Amino acid sequence: DAMVIQNPRYQVTQFGKPVTLSCSQTLNHNVMYWYQQKSSQAPKLLFHYYDKDFNNEADTPDNFQSRRPNTSFCFLDIRSPGLGDAAMYLCATSREFSGAANEKLFFGSGTQLSVL
C-alpha cells in the first residue's frame, strides 16, 4: 500500500495558469518535503514542514508556495508557472528530520508537470 501518495501523476498546465499539486501520507510523519527534479538533475529541496512549522529554502522562487493544513496533507502551489518550472515534483516524508542519524525519506511517486 502506498504510504506517500501524490496526485496527479501527470499534470499539464498553461504558462501563467496557477496549478496545485497534492501529497498525502499515512505514516503520521512529522516532516514533509517538496523537491523539484529536472531532467538529469539532482532533486532540489524547495521547502519543508516540521509539523506546522514551515521552512523555505533561500533560493526557492516566490512563485512557489506551500500549505500543510494537517499532518496528512501538503500542497504545492505554483502561482504563475513558467516554462522553466516543468519538472518532476517529489513529495517526501520522514519521521524526524532527515539529518538525524539514518532517518530515511519516504517518497511519493512524483507529479510530472508540463507547462505549455
Added chain:
Amino acid sequence: RKEVEQDPGPFNVPEGATVAFNCTYSNSASQSFFWYRQDCRKEPKLLMSVYSSGNEDGRFTAQLNRASQYISLLIRDSKLSDSATYLCVVTSGYALNFGKGTSLLVTP
C-alpha cells in the same frame, strides 16, 4: 563546490560484471549517508544506508571514508534489472542533499 558530486556516467557494463561508483561530499559535518536508486521518471527509492564500518546487502556493498569524504557503492554480478540511476545522498542539517546520480546500463 557542489555539496555532493558524482560521476554522471553512463556506465555500460555486461551482465555479470562488477561495477563501482564513487561519490564525494563537501560538508565534513555530514551525519548520514545513503544510496538511492531511481528508475526513469520514477521516484528515488532507498537502496541502502552507508555506515562507517561499511555494509553489505546481497550483491551491493557500500563504504564510507570520512577522512577523504567519499562514499562508494559496489555492485557485483550485475543484473539487467540493475540498470538505473544511482543517487548518492548526504545529510546536511535538516535535509538530504542529493548528487546528480550515476547512470548504469547493464547489457546482455
